[in-house]
Amino acid sequence: MPARSPASWRCAERGAAVITALLTVALVAGLASALLADYGASLESLAGRHDQAQARWLARGAIDWGRNVLSDDAARTTVDHLGEPWAIRVPPTPVEDGEVSGELRDQSGLFNLNNLAPGGAASEEQQEAFVRLCGAVGIPGSEATRVALTITDWIDADGVSRFTGGDEASVFAAEGASQRPPDAELAHVDELAAIPGVGADLIERLRPFVTALPAPSQVNANTASAEVLHAIVPDLPLDTARVLVAERERAWFKDIPDFNARLPEGSGPAIAAHTGVRSLFILATGRARYGLSVVRMEVLLDRRQKWPRIVWQRIL
Ligand SMILES: [Ca+2]
Numbered sequence: 001m002p003a004r005s006p007a008s009w010r011c012a013e014r015g016a017a018v019i020t021a022l023l024t025v026a027l028v029a030g031l032a033s034a035l036l037a038d039y040g041a042s043l044e045s046l047a048g049r050h051d052q053a054q055a056r057w058l059a060r061g062a063i064d065w066g067r068n069v070l071s072d073d074a075a076r077t078t079v080d081h082l083g084e085p086w087a088i089r090v091p092p093t094p095v096e097d098g099e100v101s102g103e104l105r106d107q108s109g110l111f112n113l114n115n116l117a118p119g120g121a122a123s124e125e126q127q128e129a130f131v132r133l134c135g136a137v138g139i140p141g142s143e144a145t146r147v148a149l150t151i152t153d154w155i156d157a158d159g160v161s162r163f164t165g166g167d168e169a170s171v172f173a174a175e176g177a178s179q180r181p182p183d184a185e186l187a188h189v190d191e192l193a194a195i196p197g198v199g200a201d202l203i204e205r206l207r208p209f210v211t212a213l214p215a216p217s218q219v220n221a222n223t224a225s226a227e228v229l230h231a232i233v234p235d236l237p238l239d240t241a242r243v244l245v246a247e248r249e250r251a252w253f254k255d256i257p258d259f260n261a262r263l264p265e266g267s268g269p270a271i272a273a274h275t276g277v278r279s280l281f282i283l284a285t286g287r288a289r290y291g292l293s294v295v296r297m298e299v300l301l302d303r304r305q306k307w308p309r310i311v312w313q314r315i316l
């Protein structure tokens, strides 16, 4: 296949994206009418419960649509970026007596809090990256270091406090913890609220930039914000990271050597173990309304195998 210029590549991607969006509408509508027919024949007697069940099915349909799009993307591409069809939000689409919408949000562009202790063993490189991320959102270095060590103690496999050298559980209990440290990865960013010394204000400041993934993960240089790039790439100033993010709109990073080649002198290189160009974890959101019932469903998808696996799901 002849090499394409980034511009024509992007143009083709946009075309594909529009087609996908159109297909989506057809797919979701088709799925919805099939489901409605099923439920119409059932003995559901309470209208409210019927609506709720229908809305839930529609939301689940949107999630499964997302898994299809991601599976198709993985079969065609080895790089993930925000110009691809999966990154398009499907706007509210009318179906009989309701509407459905959905979106896929990359989690590989975020800082994975569980990387502070990958496989249960603390990582100093990731602690330093976390402190840089905190700096980018206005959290002072001393507080950032304390929080990095606190989260590490909470999730790392051992029971020894990084602050006192004594028993972690006693330290956390003395600070008001209502549970023992799990010594295991966080399942969701919301779990930070259970850790003493990690305040609500800090959580809200970090929330747009962090995630909690079930495995050690690389940050996708094609989808990370400037703040996250600044955090994970050594000596990359925040302003320079912003320029890189603007430039990648014109030409996505093919691989990490390409990314490194476009860093200014004095920055980087990216640490290969922490940085990549793939998005292996995606948060899928399906929203549906049917009658008076509204359902919002969130599902974390793991793309490390061909068909995206559901890590967890929750109804909001
Ligand atoms: Ca891709």
Ligand SMILES: [Ca+2]
Binding pocket: 152, 153, 154, 155, 156, 157, 158, 159, 160, 168, 181, 183
């Ligand atoms: Ca621990």
